[in-house]
Amino acid sequence: MSIVVDLETSTLRELNAALHAADSGDFSVVNPRGAHAVAAGINTSIAVTVEGSVGYYCAGMHQTGRVHVNGNASTGLAENIMSGEVRITGNATMSAGATGHGGLLVIEGNSGARCGISMKGVDIVVGGDVGHMSAFMAQAGSLVVLGDAAEDLGDSIYEANVFVRGDVASLGADCIEKEMRPEHLEEVARLLAAAGMDADPADFRRYGSARGLYNFHIDDIEAELRNDGDAEVAS
Numbered sequence: 001m002s003i004v005v006d007l008e009t010s011t012l013r014e015l016n017a018a019l020h021a022a023d024s025g026d027f028s029v030v031n032p033r034g035a036h037a038v039a040a041g042i043n044t045s046i047a048v049t050v051e052g053s054v055g056y057y058c059a060g061m062h063q064t065g066r067v068h069v070n071g072n073a074s075t076g077l078a079e080n081i082m083s084g085e086v087r088i089t090g091n092a093t094m095s096a097g098a099t100g101h102g103g104l105l106v107i108e109g110n111s112g113a114r115c116g117i118s119m120k121g122v123d124i125v126v127g128g129d130v131g132h133m134s135a136f137m138a139q140a141g142s143l144v145v146l147g148d149a150a151e152d153l154g155d156s157i158y159e160a161n162v163f164v165r166g167d168v169a170s171l172g173a174d175c176i177e178k179e180m181r182p183e184h185l186e187e188v189a190r191l192l193a194a195a196g197m198d199a200d201p202a203d204f205r206r207y208g209s210a211r212g213l214y215n216f217h218i219d220d221i222e223a224e225l226r227n228d229g230d231a232e233v234a235s
Contacts, residue, residue: 001026002025002026002027002028002049003018003025003026003027003028004027004028004029004030005018005027005028005029005030006030006031007029007030007031007032007033007035007038008030008031008033012035012036012037012038015029015038015039016037016038016039016040016041019039019042019046019048020041020042020043020044022044022046023044023046024044024045024046025046025047026046026047026048026049027046027047027048027049028048028049028051029048029049029050029051030051030052031051031052032050032051032052032053032054032071033052034053034054034055034074035054035055036054036055036056036057036058036074037055037056037057037058037060038050038054038055038058038059039058039059039062039067040057040058040059040060040061040062041060041061041062041063042059042062042063042064042065042067042084043063043064043065044064044065045064045065046065046066047065047066047068048065048066048067048068049068049069049070050067050068050069050070050071051070051071052070052071053069053071053072053073053090054069054071054072054073054074055073055074056074056075056076057075057076057077057079058073058074058076058077058078058086058088059077059078059081059086060076060078060079060080061079061080061081061082062078062080062081062082062083062084062086062103063082063083063084064082064083064084065084066084066085066086066087067084067085067086067087068086068087068088068089069086069087069088069089069090070088070089070090071088071089071090072088072090072091072092072093072109073088073090073091073092073093073096074092074093075093075094075095076094076095076096076098077092077095077096077097077105077107078096078097078100078103078105078122079095079097079098079099079100080098080099080100080101081097081100081101081102081103081105081122082100082101082102082103083102083103084103084104085103085104085105085106086103086104086105086106087105087106087107087108087195088106088107088108088109089108089109090108090109091107091109091110091111091112091128092107092109092110092111092112092115093111093112094112094113094114094131095112095113095114095115095117096111096112096115096116096124097115097116097119097122097124098114098116098117098118098119099117099118099119099120100116100119100120100121100122100124100141101120101121101122102121102122102141103122103123104122104123104124104125104191104194104195105122105123105124105125106124106125106127106194106195106196107124107125107126107127107128108127108128109127109128110126110128110129110130110131110147111126111128111129111130111131111134112130112131113131113132113133113134113150114131114132114133114134114136115130115131115134115135115143116130116134116135116136116138116141116143116160117133117134117135117136117137117138118136118137118138118139119135119138119139119140119141119143119160120139120140120141121139121140121141122141123141123142123143123144123191123194124141124142124143124144125144125146125191125192125194125195125197126143126144126145126146126147127146127147127195127197128146128147129145129147129148129149129150129166130143130145130147130148130149130150130153131150132150132151132152132169133150133151133152133153133155133172134149134150134153134154134162135153135154135155135157135160135162135175136152136154136155136156136157136172137155137156137157137158138154138157138158138160138162139158139159139160140158140159140160141160141161142160142161142162142163142187142188142191143160143161143162143163144163144188144191144192144195144204145162145163145164145165145166146165146166146197146199147165147166148164148166148167148168148169149162149164149166149167149168149169150169151169151170152170152171152172152173153168153169153170153171153172153175153207154171154172154175154207154208154209155171155172155173155174155175156172156173156174156175156213157172157174157175157207157208157209158209159208159209160208161184161187161206161207161208162175162206162207162208163184163187163188163204163205163206163207164204164205164207165199165203165204165205168205168207171207173213174209174210174211174212174213175207175208175209175210176207176208176209176210177205177206177207178206178207178208179206180202180204180205180206184206185201185202186201188201188204189201
């Protein structure tokens with residue numbers, strides 16, 4: 001039996017305090033009315049279902065347990081997620097899963113710009129499209145997109161994998177298409193199963209780092225030293 005918290009009669013502070021104090025159990029949050037920071041900082045194995053759309057930073061700093069939003073989410077959904085699962089049935093705006101270190105974020109609809117920005121180990125599955133500069137500076141983890149990706153996908157990406165089933169408008173700096181090896185097909189299949197989404201892993205293409213931006217080349221420093229010397233003479 002779920003514990004019901006009505007944000008029409010309870011404050012957001014009271015809601016999050018109750019969630020932080022609970023060691024276990026199921027919670028149902030009603031009338032969220034776009035409130036910010038709903039279910040932020042959960043660090044125990046509880047299950048939270050939010051009936052309606054939420055504002056900024058829903059399930060931010062999520063450490064364990066599950067948050068399920070029946071609706072849409074604004075900026076910073078599951079920002080800095082560490083573990084556990086966060087899922088929304090609708091669309092997310094900017095920076096979903098930003099800086100996430102672990103866990104699973106599922107967006108059943110579309111995600112806006114910079115989805116997975118600076119992700120550090122989180123897995124993100126998007127049922128629809130992603131906006132521009134998704135996976136910007138992504139360091140680790142996987143972003144799986146069943147729809148299309150907008151401009152500058154994977155700009156300045158490090159070692160994360162991006163899998164896209166649809167069209168990619170353009171790739172960002174140092175991001176290239178890569179071979180889809182058997183282990184990558186298995187990874188996509190695992191994440192699709194975890195997200196409860198039906199698609200053929202063979203329909204996806206993989207994108208990742210060309211490793212040209214963050215590798216040190218001694219020739220580069222020699223050229224830089226020459227340029228610095230020329231600048232001093234000119235001055």
